[in-house]
Amino acid sequence: MTSTKLFRESIAEQVYAIIKEEILLAKREPGEQINPRELASKLGLSIMPIRDALKQLVDEGLVVHKPRVGYFVRTFTSQEIREIMEVRKLCEVYCLEEYFDRIDREKLLACLESSQEEHDPTEGEEFEHLDDNIHSLIVQASGNIFLIKGYENLKDLIVLIRHLVRNQTYQANEEHIMLIEAILKGDRKGAKQILKDHIDRVTKSFSKMSFKSLNS
Secondary structure, three states: HHHHHHHHHHHHHHHHHHHHHHHHHOOOOOEEEOOHHHHHHHHHOOHHHHHHHHHHHHHHOOOOEEOOEEEEEEOHHHHHHHHHHHHHHHHHHHHHHHHHHHOOHHHHHHHHHHOOOOOOOOHHHHHHHHHHHHHHHHOOOOOOHHHHHHHHHHHHHHHHOOOOOOOOOHHHHHHHHOOOOOOOOOOHHHHHHHHHHHHHHHHHHOOOOOOOOOOO
16 A cells, blocks of 8 residues: 555545534534535545545445435434434343443443533533443443444434434433432342333434435
8 A cells, every 4th residue: 555545544534533523513414415525625635535534424324425416414214213223222221231230330420420410411512422421331331342333333323313303401311310320229120121211212202303314
């Protein structure tokens, strides 16, 4: 591999990280078109690393490419949302059941304290970060690198879906507190039921929305 190709791939990786961050932080809305030439001009780059970065995001499911039309931030049909959340439920509930004793209690306690702080823990990026940490701790307890990697990819899609539904954070925060308290008490059965109910409720709230698909 030539040094020129290595350099180009390095730039593409940086562009990939920039676009992905914008998508996951809702700086680019679901369904929004991404213009490679405008992006290249803005970043002072050629079109090639932009297209390489977008291709990687297409492969990960965060961006959709429609031939002769362009690139778009991924959006979802109700059926796709139900299927994504079904996989999430299978993954998280399995890990909670099988690796309950290996969940990091110290980190969970820190999450609990953040959830109960006097300032509003349900605001914007702070809630999303806390939400990600709580659910990821359950899966990370497995120590299974393949399972964890698959879940991380799935979580990116969940973050994107979450941007489509607002005003759900207060109830989710209360459910997180209940879940953590059950785990810290050693109540495996109770924690499992709370987690299942939480994911079911979130899935139902998502499914009530009407979403346009850009996948066809």
